[in-house]
Amino acid sequence: MxxxxxxxxxxxxxxxxxxxxxxxxxxxxxxxxxxxxxxxxxxxxxxxxxxxxxxxxxxxxxxxxxxxxxxxxxxxxxxxxxxxxxxxxxxxxxxxxxxxxxxxxxxxxxxxxxxxxxxxxxxxxxxxxxxxxxxxxxxxxxxxxxxxxxxxxxxxxxxxxxxxxxxxxxxxxxxxxxxxxxxxxxxxxxxxxxxxxxxxxxxxxQGPTAALGRIKRLLAATWDNDLATQLDAEAASISASAAGPEGAEGLAAFVGKRAPRFHG
Missing domain, CATH: 3.90.226.10 (2-enoyl-CoA Hydratase; Chain A, domain 1)
Structure with missing residues (x-):
């Protein structure tokens, strides 16, 4: 039941x-x-x-x-x-x-x-x-x-x-x-x-959904990666975050001294 x-x-x-x-x-x-x-x-x-x-x-x-x-x-x-x-x-x-x-x-x-x-x-x-x-x-x-x-x-x-x-x-x-x-x-x-x-x-x-997903993937991979591989993955991930809309909003909010609005 x-x-x-x-x-x-x-x-x-x-x-x-x-x-x-x-x-x-x-x-x-x-x-x-x-x-x-x-x-x-x-x-x-x-x-x-x-x-x-x-x-x-x-x-x-x-x-x-x-x-x-x-x-x-x-x-x-x-x-x-x-x-x-x-x-x-x-x-x-x-x-x-x-x-x-x-x-x-x-x-x-x-x-x-x-x-x-x-x-x-x-x-x-x-x-x-x-x-x-x-x-x-x-x-x-x-x-x-x-x-x-x-x-x-x-x-x-x-x-x-x-x-x-x-x-x-x-x-x-x-x-x-x-x-x-x-x-x-x-x-x-x-x-x-x-x-x-x-x-x-x-x-x-309400947080940066794409970035949080990248964090989860990085944490999951750390058990199998050596440091160099993990650093490469981190570099690719943070670059993608910076280029995306969440990164744009987060940076604009920081510079504008306001809370970020990642989802409207």
């Missing part, structure tokens, strides 16, 4: 995407089948379009952001390996689109982010937690190894040694600890999580 609300909705330049359903935040495969292609489609959009998407906000219906897949369905499947593989393949289409999304992605994370929920948080650019939010790999607890890119994203965020500790011991991290480790970008009062995540998404959505 899907959540009560639509999986995707627009609010100005923010694309709101629901990724889980129910009070406990069970991963919603039907929603992800809609959200993944919608995120992938953003790659073909014109970042200069004032009516385009400037940020993605990931939400859930319940008290928890996402506590992973339906474990009871895993247990009852006649072919558990085949069933879980199909779910993982579908989930990974979404994760790939999330990581490659050309605009900033923001998650509001109340309650728990466990299993697939933690994978989604680690694949998101900016994640806002509440003071009582907790995060946990959870896969070892049911005898599973992780999916959703957690073995790829987590070491890049917290370092290889700490990632081993978190995954192998199935460590539960509170919000402040996870924020200090770089998994969350902000911790606010529990009642403010969704509103603060939305404010963050709206703020970055």
């Amino acid at each position: 899907s959540g009560d609300g639509p999986a995707i909705s627009r609010d100005g330049r923010v694309l709101r995407c629901r990724i889980a359903r129910g009070r406990h935040g069970t991963l919603d495969g039907e929603a992800l089948a809609e959200v993944g292609p919608a995120l992938a489609d953003l790659a073909a959009a014109d970042p200069a379009d004032p009516d385009g998407v400037g940020a993605v906000l990931l939400t859930s219906d319940g008290a928890s952001f996402c506590t992973g897949g339906d474990v009871r369905a895993f247990e009852s499947a006649p072919d558990r390996g085949g069933y879980v593989r199909t779910l993982a393949d579908t989930f990974h289409v979404f994760v790939q689109a999330l990581v490659n999304c050309p605009v900033p992605t923001v998650a509001g994370v109340p309650g728990w982010a466990a299993g697939a929920g933690m994978s989604i948080v680690c694949a998101t650019d900016l994640a806002v937690a509440g003071r009582s939010t907790k995060i946990r790999p959870a896969y070892p607890g049911i005898g599973f190894s992780p999916d959703g890119g957690m073995s790829w994203t987590l070491p890049r965020i917290v370092g290889a040694g700490r990632a081993r500790h978190i995954l192998l011991t199935d460590q539960v991290l509170d919000a402040e600890t996870a924020c200090a480790a770089g998994i969350f970008t902000a911790v606010v009062e529990d009642s403010d999580v969704v509103a603060e995540a939305a404010r963050t998404a709206y703020r970055v959505a």
